[in-house]
Amino acid sequence: MAKHISMAVIRRLPKYHRYLKDLLERDIHRISSKELSEIIGFTASQIRQDLNNFGGFGQQGYGYNVEELYNEIGKILGLNNVYKTIIVGAGNLGQAIANYSGFQKSGFEIKALFEANPRFIGLKIRELEILDVEIMEDYIKENDIKIAVICTPKESAQDVADKLVRAGINGIWNFAPVDLELPEDVVVENVHLTESLFTLSYLLNEKNKATK
Template sequence: MSKQISMAVIRRLPKYYRYLRDLLDRDIYRISSKELSEIIGFTASQIRQDLNNFGGFGQQGYGYNVEELYNEIGKILGIDKGYNTVIVGAGNLGQAIANYSGFQKSGFEIKALFEANPRLIGLKIRDLEIFDIEDIEDYIKENDIEIAVICTPKESAQDIADRLSKSGISGIWNFAPVDLNLPENLVVENVHLTESLYTLSYLLNEKNSQK
């Protein structure tokens, strides 16, 4: 797509996708931007502007076809393609992600976990085997892995990311509490859990200070 879409719009798309799925589950197949705004929390104008970035989905006097819009946003997000994925770090967080079935339903096929701790190597989480981290480069190349989820301590995250980059991985979902320094052609999404928690703490503090 040649048009430059702002990151703010891109980060709203998953929310549209989630709410549209909920509407389909309730057998709702047609909705106006006003009705959608009341459900999702964005203004009707914001919704129309966001969706117009990707073409005209709504019809004057009719609104949006929920199933069509859901499928189109799925294509825009790339969810319809499917991605082979591995998890690096089989501690509590890595195991929790491996146990979450929602990723597979969204097109992210977790193939295996990798770990440095010899006590965990060879164990299975659901049907997913935990392999030795030393074998990860070969596994990535042999199994067409596109995405790696980093759940390691911050001290080892950059080294792991460098190895993943050299292995030809396309994207990294980083849960380690550190910003990774990687080539620009590698797509990285950082999830800093403590930063989100600090934001919650700030909002609670503000609320309490107004009492």
């Protein structure tokens, strides 16, 4: 039986990956959990507990091999795979995501953008032509697309998600401000930008009250 890993641990893994990449770029190849804790902001105990969920990476008296740990966390995150990806919604947010080169470097290969608004159809973002959403389901099936990014208004997001699932998509990155109702075997990661902004607003408000 596969070991259950908490979502809290899983959500910390990308941060480990990012900081380890920074260390490699600074030509640092060995680091202790104490040194890593000072950089990343987690306690040394938390770091050891997190990494022990996936096997033993560190050595007593040596610490962690940065390159090895970086590569292993990349494998755990599935970044050694290539994911054929589409974006649905070619407005400002969809275009910004399409223009971000970091996705390609991480194995998320954006193949096409889809849009319902006729004035966007046929335009190009980088080398990607914006296609009519009416042909989206056929395109997904013909090109073995596995991941879709939803950047549509909330009113159309559920309908779009239903079409994506029907066409065979099994992973959705949802930027629409709505909780989607989908089958249990479809993996969804919701990114609600306004909720994050409201959290920032709360923290600023609390800070302002404390200084009065």
